[in-house]
Amino acid sequence: MIQNTSLLAYFEIQASLGAKQRLILDLFLKHGPMTNKMVAKKSNLPINSVTPRVKELRELEYIEYSDTIIQLNGRKAILWQVTKKTQG
Secondary structure, three states, X not given: OOOHHHHHHHHHHHXXXXXXXXXXXHXXXXXXXXXXXXXXXXXOOOHHHHHHHXXXXXXXXXXXXXXXXXXXXXXXXXXXXXXXXXXO
């Protein structure tokens, strides 16, 4: 069961964000930790639109570093996750 304080925090956060920021934050809340590339795929937004929104959400302390993974191409990618502040 979701606590009333969690719902209030969620709606407060949502009201302060732009449409793309809200979309991306909702994806993190729904799917858990993701890379920018994963977010781009799930949101159908170009990566160059996702990356700045993720940075903004990090600066607002709504998402944070979770882990570093190695992708299939051998390159490292950062997983981001919602912060405790975001979860209420």
